[in-house]
Amino acid sequence: MSARIVTVFGATGAQGGGVARALLERGGSWKVRGVTRNPESEKAKALTALGAEMVKASLDDKESIKRAVAGSYAAFVVTNYWEIMDAARETKQGKDAADACKEVGVKHYIYSGLENVKRIAGIDVPHFDAKGEVEDYLPSVGLPYTIIRFPAYYDFWPKSGQKQDDGTYALTMCMGKDPLHGLAVSDAGPAVASILENREEYIGKTIGLSGDCRPVSEYTDVLTKNTNKTYKYVEVDYETFAKFGFPGADDMAMMFKFYRTDKFHRDIELTRKLNPKVQTFEDYVKANRATIDAI
Template identity: 45%
Template sequence: MAGKRVVVVFGATGAQGGSVAAALLEDGTYAVRAVTRDTSKPAAVKLKKAGAEVVSADLDDEKSLEAALTGAYGAFVVTNAFEGSKKDKEVIQGKLVANLCKRLKLELVVYSGLENVKEITEGKLEVPHFDSKGEVEKYFRHIDCPMTSVRLAFYYENLLHGFKPQRNKDGRTLLLGLPMGDVPLDGISVADLGPAVVTILKSPACYKGKNIGLSAGKLTVEEYAEIMSVITKQMIKDAKILPEDYEQQGGAHNMANMFRFYMMRPDRDVVLTQKLNPKVRNFQQWMEENKKAFRSDSHGHPQ
């Protein structure tokens, strides 16, 4: 790695940071400085074996952040809105990183951002895990720190966990309960983020200062269900619910507001995403690779 410019990757053992670190290591243009709080965890050890410099830093600790960022060309920054109890914690962390990146004169920061929904809707909707990232985006621009925001669409991986199809009362049908009505929902695999970030870092003149909405495709819930049915050979149907139904069934208000915002069709650019990552997978391709995770167990319930 001697002589290579350094890119610092935050959250390197997580989904987003892990995708970026892997793509940077595969590309080989930059030396990778992978940031994690625990350098002994298996994912960190794996990164070190793959050629990354693995360092310990905490988004609440300015001294450790400064050490991690010193001498770097660029950085990929991801913050976690769901960590900690303070609503403004993500904003505080994001601003701290932004100030350091500005002071240490990084040439480009790629920030995993999202829209400030509260600001866009003039207070009609609040989506805290969007709004905080939108506030951090705004701060990067306010202090004139060179930053490109990548705004990911709905993760396909969510369909393996919190939004996996659920068994209907008839015992035969699985229902896909994405509260979007008939409005298409942008989607992408979080694993396809990395190559897009590499492209941005290698072309700062083209992408510096932009907000880039990443999407691999725009499908209705019915279309998602049809693809899942064909590939898994199970009967999967659109549950045909709206955010209001989702809330009445026990869904969180903030998540319902997220889908209300998605129904406003925020800017996610499929063509640009394909340009940034020519190997980005559409939903059908992703499903083919992950169909085993959707197979029913012996009781007929999705795993």
């Protein structure tokens, strides 16, 4: 059987790049078509060197989406709220991508989604809700789909540590003593590859990915134990976090509020089934100690 094309949107980004590389490493039955706005970028050229076909398209242009996915067996679609900061625009991107894939006959649509928090919990979290509206739309399209949902990224936490006058690094969140799910963004790629290879088992399913779950104070303890820096967890209330002043601070404050409800679910056991090599946070820190120390 000839290799089947998987079109990966956001192929030069963190999520899409991880999926593209995981499929390229497996080779054999998969051929990767990476979608980017700039096929001449260094990241795009690096994927080309690994065997990907890179094509130009924009999620804001449905016709370009259709051209990108034409002839594909499957598509992995991720949209980036933080790049555009426009929930309605992001929702339109996700819906247009689904419609385009349906129109050209894609057999498996894998969408990187998140919960519609406003609908299910009455909390406004725009960067979740934009994707949640796409999730709610997918069953009506008539397109075979699987939804994956990420937790927080391990990758962001060391970068988020703010150096204090005493030389320690403060990781500030609104989680109290409640556990927080996390994942190394690169660990999603092998999980997506497993979903594609076991298509019938996961069609119509929503899969919450996670590699670890513990209180934030334990994550900072892991960082302190395994790096040359001392990290401390600093707890603030939602109102204080929302006023920190960076773009999306209020959005993230409400995200933490949602994380602490019984409506937020991620599945470590299923994630390990899909990717047996998924990293705990300590695995991740040990593997990336030099990078973390250099931040």
